[in-house]
């Protein structure tokens with residue numbers, strides 16, 4: 580990770596892409612006759628030092644896009660480049676290690692990356708062993724505590740087992756674990772979606788601070804438009820595997836042109852929000868039928 584200088588921040592608007600996604604296709608074959616197209620000619624770019632939100636309702640292809648980007652899923656066609664290097668299927672430890680130094684993923688459920696029977700420090704230690712071979716045992720412990728302090732946790736949290744931590748604390752551990760690899764990009768897949776609103780706000784604040792302190796870039800996957808204004812610079816809107824609208828946060832949130840984006844906005848919780856009856860039917864049945 581590198582520190583962002585004021586000059587770098589000032590030129591963010593023209594920043595070169597750190598992730599380039601070109602014409603991705605991915606179809607899942609569910610049976611001999613049934614298939615679902617999760618990605619249909621998807622192209623987008625994440626500018627270095629910025630946050631690109633990928634929004635859309637459940638099943639629109641957001642997680643598949645994220646998984647293809649980090650190499651957990653293979654596309655049928657198209658290409659992803661991270662810092663100019665194509666993401667290709669590989670079992671080479673060296674290639675996987677180099678990719679892990681570029682991009683780390685944070686999932687909705689932090690439990691998946693934590694070992695139930697070990698203190699959470701063990702998870703971070705494992706990452707440090709892989710990515711900081713220069714550190715001895717004491718050096719790793721010192722770095723671990725530094726990472727915990729960065730995400731607002733203490734030594735007490737480091738030595739606790741996952742079950743003793745709250746959802747927000749576990750998500751902070753997952754973020755510290757990702758940072759331990761010192762990546763350039765975090766792919767955050769619904770990373771705050773399971774948290775209570777107040778905890779969600781604190782984790783979003785943490786992510787904003789980490790981004791500016793370390794010059795990180797974020798691909799922020801969410802179905803919840805209410806968090807997008809807070810964290811993102813650019814937005815792509817996905818529907819049934821396609822990108823149907825893209826632009827800056829204010830383009831998409833204040834001046835959406837696509838009827839589906841307008842419906843998503845109408846369904847986003849905000850102060851005074853009341854669910855509209857039939858909205859989901861309208862979303863599934865055809866956005867252009869309902870304003």
Ligand SMILES: Nc1ncnc2c1ncn2[C@@H]1O[C@H](COP(=O)(O)OP(=O)(O)OP(=O)(O)O)[C@@H](O)[C@H]1O
Pocket residue numbers: 607608609615616617635636637638639640641642643644802
């Ligand atoms: N491994 C898989 N096998 C079969 N179908 C899959 C698989 N992964 C995703 N799909 C299907 O691809 C489509 C897109 O799924 P994806 O998880 O990418 O959407 P999403 O927008 O992230 O939704 P959610 O927020 O619910 O995860 C869905 O119809 C889903 O059922």
